[in-house]
Amino acid sequence: MTVRVRTPFEVTWSVWRAMFLREALDRLFEARAAWMWLLVEPIAYIALHAFGLETFRINQVGGMAINMWIIAGFIGFLLWRRTWTQVLHGIDCNKAFFAYRQVKPFDAAIVRATLELLLMVPISVVIIALALGFGHGMTLSIQNPVWLPQDPLLVIVSLLGLWLLGLGLGLVTSVVMSFVREIDHVFKIIYLPLYYISGALLPLSLYVPTPYQRLVALNPVVDGLEMVRLGFWPEYHALRGVSLGYLYAWALGLLLLGLMLYKRFSRKLVMR
Template sequence: MATDTLMPAPQAPGQQAARSSWRVACSVWFATFMREAISRTMADRMGWFWMIFEPLAIIAIMVSVRGLFMSGSHVSGADYVAWMVVGMMGFTLFRENMMRSIGAIEANRGLFAYRQVKPVDPVLVRCFLEGMLKSLIFLLFIVIGSLLKFELIPDHPFGVLLDWLSLWALGCGVGLTLSVAADLVPEIGKIARIMGLPLLLLSGVIIPAVYVPHQFRQYLLWNPIVHGLESMRLSFFGGYHTIDGIDMTYLWFWALGSITLGLALHMRFHDKLKAH
């Protein structure tokens, strides 16, 4: 098992340990990453299927509903299917980073017998793994969508990359914070899981922000996810228009603030998290 690499190698009498703290941390992250990657992708034979099928099913349902009750294949200057794909994948990136982080400490508690492993390590590794998996799936959607003649080639690829990274950072920050809070108070984790559906509805994933009445848009903009999704759609579709007030600085404020808070909580409650 990859966790065996966490054990220090035997040393000859009088030999000094040569590995720095950074090299030890990298060894821990690599071993934990291999363990998480195998568990995430190979433990369940249907793992890859569900990662692809879930967003695809929601997109198919919403496209069908729109076809039944509304006319036209475009929304706010973008193809509706492509618009849904971008929004759903961006939201899934945030949500999975947040949700997977909640159970990371409990799932890897056995590794804390090794003094090199800290409670924050499996959380960081899970966030990195989810970012890789969701990026791969998003690229797969873009390739398949383009072959099916949907408008899924971004007009501003660099802008899309920055927006994608911002949503990943926000998910990591919220995940780091909730991983501590949910381990100390389990009810917080249950509440966070329940909030998945309301966040889907309130983040402009399936309902265009321009459809929200003007008097309520200021409240919609309190949600940092809206800024990330709408900015990524603006980068994807040259003719897309959205509500005023989209500000990526606001999203990065939330992302960096939550990352700082999460790391501070991990440092403050390190001993409790290990012994919980």
């Protein structure tokens, strides 16, 4: 009787599949109606800020209706932030599984990031469908309303860049946090300001003077969000200096650095 030896790819795939199912069950059914809160958070933030901006008679930004402007930016921001935080805590939440030699810290990171990407797809579809159902289009024009994203490919590529940026940042910061536990408090403090300095909920073009907008665009998240909005409405007047290439340069650079750190400290990450 011959015993079939599984290939490294088959072992890795089995590990990823098992961890994915566990993570999915935890995210969706860990608490009562946990799946609902994944949707409630973005809807609440979007509705609150759209109402606030419309109260101050801000109905459009750069030629794009304010509601869809917030939705396009917040979907991208939420994908980046949730991916980052899930990967950031991936090592701590899967310590017990590292007792199996087949399971590596990177497995937890890639599984959590992939789950977040797959969760954000239906969430984004529901949010956009709700906005369209309430009559919110890309522009304020009644004669020629535009309802759907005009450049879906640019939207997808920009969102993928933000996802890779979140994955790369999560890899780097998770290694740092494994050695300096207190840095997690710093991350919790900056979560809320990130909503605003990244231009997800408030228009940077309105409260950042024009000469300094190029400095704001040095934040790769800003570039990603502005490119998502350009995908929704190509005539949108984006901030100066934003670039899809800049976003991907940051994303791939952080991914490379994160993989190097995981390789260098693989044993220490498991033992800590």
